[in-house]
Amino acid sequence: MTRDLLRRLVATVPVVLGAATFVFFMLHLVPGDPVDLMFMHSPLTVEDKERVRHQLGLDQPLVVQYVQFLGRAATGDLGHSIRSQRPVIEEITNRLPRTLELAVAGVLVGLLLGLTFGVLAAVKQGTWLDTLTIVSATLGVSMPSFWLGLMLIFLFALNLGWLPASGADTWGSLVLPAFALGLAVSAIIARMTRSSLLEVLRLEYITAARAKGLSEPIIVGQHALKNALIPVVTIVGLQFGNLLGGAFVIETVFAWPGVGQLAVQALMSRDYPLVQGIVLMVSVIFVVINLGIDMLYRVLDPRISYQ
């Protein structure tokens, strides 16, 4: 197990390095100059701007900047934000807990709704409940999260006045963004749970359990669900990564002070070190979660081995 873990940990390095390299060069290929945007309303001459670029190290060849970036990143230094001039690490760590809080809440919403409806749809296969779940899940996957977010604000903040429209002051502030983020996930989980559970319910050991006279809730809850959950766990892992991406939009809609909102601002102002730092951080989280999910398989099904 430990050797498995170590081997897989080493295998994550090229993934993270690849993501960092890709983002570095993509970002510099996108037109836009941070110095130009920084001095949008200041009458700076070309020489003034060149001097600021020199101060920021932006006048160096791209490859040199890249090597410097990797060298610093290897020692945990992601540089300073061009816009705020604060260390990138500090900017990210200030905001990361908020984003993780939102993503975890989104996954919980997704799991709660997805598992519930997935199980119901499988158990009541072919009934109106099943059809309704499938239709709702399709709608849930299709709805753009920003639109859903605005609709939730419209309904629950503006019309009903039950929840705040924005901010991160109270637990109440978390409800709407978590639902906006989690509904799409719940739709995916519901579909996966349904199909996986239906497959398991057709297996012989379930027939044997029924022949022994076990009640249906015990068969589903204790015998079928555990085996049916393995593909669902994969989906949850992958979706958690997607949720971090979805948070970029949802955080802007709900004024949630997380990394996503920071990334949007950083992109708009071409704050290269900050964008690079955020992408690096998100890729590390994504890789770590996937690693964790792989390890979790073995707990759920000891027959699985990576040898």
Add this chain to the structure above:
Amino acid sequence: MADTTDAGHDSLEAGQGRPLTRRQMLRQAALGLTLLVGGTSLLVGCQQAPTSTAPQKPAESSKPAGASKLGEAAKPAAAASTQAPAAAKPAAPGKVGGTLIVGRKEDASSLDPQNGGGLLNAFPIISLYESLISLDQQGQIVPSLTESYSWSGDNKVLTLKLRSGIKFHDGTPVDAQAVKWSLDRTRDPERGKTSFADWKIVSEVQAQGTDTVSLTFQQPSASFLVVSLAGFGGSIVSKAGVEKFGAEFQKQAVGTGPFTLKEWVPGDHITLAKNPNYSTLRKLFKNPGAPLLDEVSLRVIPEDQTRMAALETGQIHVDHRPTPRDLKRLAGDPRFVIISANRYAAVRFLNFEITKPPFDDIKVRQAFSHAVDPTPIVDKVWEGSVVRNFNMVPPGHPGHSPEMEKVGYSFDPTKAARLLDEAGWTAGSGGTRTKDGKPLEILFWTYPEMEGDAQIILNQVERVGFKVKIESLEYGTFRSRLKDAVPNVITMSFNRADSSVLWSMYTWAQQAPISRWKDDNAKKFMALVEQGDTITDPAKRAPIYLQAQKLMVEQAVVVPMYSDGYSIVARKEVKDLLLDTSGLAQLVLFNDASLG
């Protein structure tokens, strides 16, 4: 507001606190499904009414043009001459205490006025710091940290006498040495990243005694006082504060302003607490002492519709950046008050690429100018929140003149067609003109904020035979790619609270098409705007800037369109908010403000 958040709190706890049995879980799941289905239907229903996410109230929509306040703000003549501050000013003094919550679109990046960032930083900075001089509601220069100021005979030395007894938030005195140190820091190109370009004309700052500071200029500059010394970049910072906090100073803000910094949670809020020792000589305020409010919380809510929902539900008191559509919708609504600035700093215009066909021919530029009518843009796209401007100088500044309406190109499609005929572009099949077998195709670049403008212009100019392709680029990309001279015409916007906007738009815009106007007329134009800045008497500056504008418009290098008005929306319980008149951004002054 408290009710709203409490309700949310309770509802979440009710769902999280109880462990569920499987039977309960199934029951609740069934209930949840019902709710989800109901919710989904509702959402689908909502999608069919895409007009607004805000509730439509019949009473509001039936109000006659309701936008009286907006209408007032949209009249340049009134704005320039009435001198009536647009903020509501009840006779009774406001209530003391309370926290005012303002919704902002974006957060600041630094609270050090001399160390990077942009106008987003100015909003908190003008409450935390003060400059040596300031502007009143009519844009006239008035003392702030100074008692008085005077120019030498040759307008090259500015002498400022400081107020006595003023202290920074950290208790250190605001004396001549402290001011000299702060001004030197501002104009240091290695450190001052916000404004040093404007400060390059200052050759020396001297402290004379304890209460007098003098600035020596390489050449006289009329715009320096308004843009640089009174601007937020000219804020006086505490030397002791800078030395104490070092690089952290940008998060600590030690100035002399009416508020001190209590807390800054990046991306979420900045909380300002009242400075109990504050006093001011600025006649702008009816309250010469410490602010009435205990605190002001500046909340970041980037999404326009979310911010408006927060205002309508009482989660915030002020929406600092309402959309034109919301301004129109809320005008006349008794729950809110719209506060509009009475001065302008922005000019928006079209700019031709005159170095390549077809706009290298002045007749084609003139034809395009005659084919464009900005009035529907002002009325429909911006809902009357901007003002039609025939000038390249913002209303209320020297050189802005009604005469420019006659100089410019009135909306006249017939004349446009005739000019195109004269230029050899003949009407062909499909409505697009051709010359030597080539169609009159135009690539029009814009950015998201001005897409609506571009669509209307496309519709207008295609009627006279242009074939227009619009490309809307993200603003950073737009700016960066202009230097390649790809588009034939672009939308542009410039902000500067002075007529010297003409100078900055030409010299600053090294990448924009305007910078490639280099004939004799361009040289005359540049000579005029440089001359204009050396004259400190506004009356004498005006004809010079008028003449410069005429050259630019007569040569059809640009098509002046409109100037932005500045309006914010507050809940009715908010009293005596004032808009700052430096005009570069929508800045709010909280000295007199109160909650009821």
